[in-house]
Amino acid sequence: MKACAKWIRDGIGFDALLIAMALTYLLAFAGLPLLYNIIISFQVVDMFSLNQLFHEFAGWDNYIEVFHDPAAAEVLWNTTLFTIVSVFFQFTLGFALALFFNQKFPGATWFRGLFLAGWVMPGLVVGVLWNWLLSGDFGVINWTLETLGIIGEPIFWRSDVDYSLISVILANIWYGVPFNMILLSVGLAGIPEDLYEAAALDGATALQKFTTITLPMMRSTIGAVIALGIIFTLQQFDLFAAITSGGPAGSSLVAQYWSWELSFRQFEFGRGAVIAVLMIVVVLGVTVFYVRSTRQETRL
């Protein structure tokens, strides 16, 4: 007993204990649900067999059904487009703003803080606001564009198959920019000032400073921000629910929304789980990328 206490106090026992606690937590609250999700994806689970521990085995049926669904190809394309375009603009706009607010002008930090206001709002609230802004007949965005003479006819952002995904992307870019900006600002603040001073003495132009100092020094931050951006974008659900509900005619249906719809609207839990499993595989890939970029950070 005493030896045990000593092992915990003085030996590696304390380290082991801490790790065990974290590991137990992870296994119980992330590992088990993950595993269960994978199991369900191979089973027949409907409304009323949800409570049973064992379900009928379905083999690859759920997977085959999902891939043969008429919506599958469009969902794949929409999800890819949504993720790439959202992350690209969230990152570039966020980076531009981070650089801008990194200039020492009065009120810079205040303004930077204000930008966060959008990000702390719940996604559903942001979605409802954009839903109103994007309304076809009475929306502010259409009114502005028409008044400025940019468009002649109102655009039915939410109801036009050509615009529905763009509407959600617009809202998502707006929603994600502040987060990108703040993380990138932190990265920028970490670059030693003397590097720029030395470069200035050597006569480097602003562009040269950016490409030879800022970008290389920011590599790990950029990697992390992009990886997180992809993960958050793949998680984005609220905006779809509030703006287009994946419609019309599936034109803005993405994997995460489809998974929810299959599970909780049509109660096809097996097929919903299949999509979740496929998304986990993608996110896992992104996570490896994320871990690699942050590992470099700790080495610095």
Next chain:
Amino acid sequence: MKKLLMACAVWSLAASTAWAEDVTLTMWTVANNAPEAVFAQEFSEMDNGIKIDVREIKFDDIIAETLRAFATKKNPDLISVDNPNHAAFAAAGAFLDLTSFVEASDQINMDNYFDGPRSSLTWDGKPYGIPRASNTIALYYNKDMFSAAGLDPDAPPSTWDELYDAAKKLTDPANDVYGIAFSAKASEEGTFQFLPWAQMAGGSFENINVPGAADALDLWKKLFDEGLTSPDTLTRGQWDSTGTFNGGNAAMAISGPWELKRMSGDAKFDWGVALLPGPSVDAPRASALGDFNIAVFSNTENAEAAFKFLEYQDSQVERLWPEFSRMPSHKGVALAPTGDAKIDAASAVFVEQLQFARNRGPHPKWPNISKAIQNAMQSALTGKQSSTDALAEAAAAIAKVK
């Protein structure tokens, strides 16, 4: 002093009821001001030893929430459930078979209800609940706009062709007026609005791929293509769509009696209601059957108490229309005049329309069937598929639903 007395009175009341060993039931519903919630409140205040705790759950979530609760045996004793969802619970044995209770009851007689609502809660020939109320959809039209467009305000369109012509004449983009507002949303509301059109043309949910249903979709598509309805009809629910009618931005609207109260306050024009137009004058009539049923869960420990509440609910049928603007599911209960001439004229039309209202289902996998219909509707209306192809795909999907 007065307050103190009140407090004492409340305390002693609470104490005395605590003595009586109350039975406490729980009920889930989508609105705290819905009839069953109000009746439950009154029922709780009676001296019968039964108290009902009502919990409000949003319409969009109540089914998923209930399933989760039922899976973990944390479900309520009573629930008010949208009628197309009733069969799934009844078929799975989640709801209590009320046969023996109904046989012994002096109050509840299943033959008192219209066939539609009764069949929505009947599974395998047995009753699994009672209807709360019934509603249906019909055509609202703006009489002032009819007159202005040279149409007879006392002869609303009665066929699809007439409806199209009227919508065309009434559309006035310069004044932001669309001919007609309805809902083709990819949700249960969309199915609710479209299915009657297919039914009037000889289709049904088991047999959705009929030429008449394709004609209906083609007509809807024409309304979109020619700008006679807002493109947002594709994504807007009935309540929001009818809002544009009330605001004078649509000359006609398809919706139900739940709109009457708001319309009589908001609409600053003369309006009327007509039966849903059919493909031809002699086509069979059809409309959607809406509203909720109230059911008891099979795992309740207080089935008698729960059934007593159903009896109370059933006994208050006369109040549904005047107090809640809901139409009784009981045969032969006249809707009392409200004093509002437009509402009273409309209610007569809705009563007539309700006779032709047909169920969605009953089918334990209704959400899947409904989804197939929504998909067909949306892909035809957005031009992704032709109406016939879209309906053929829907029919194939529905056939696959076990």
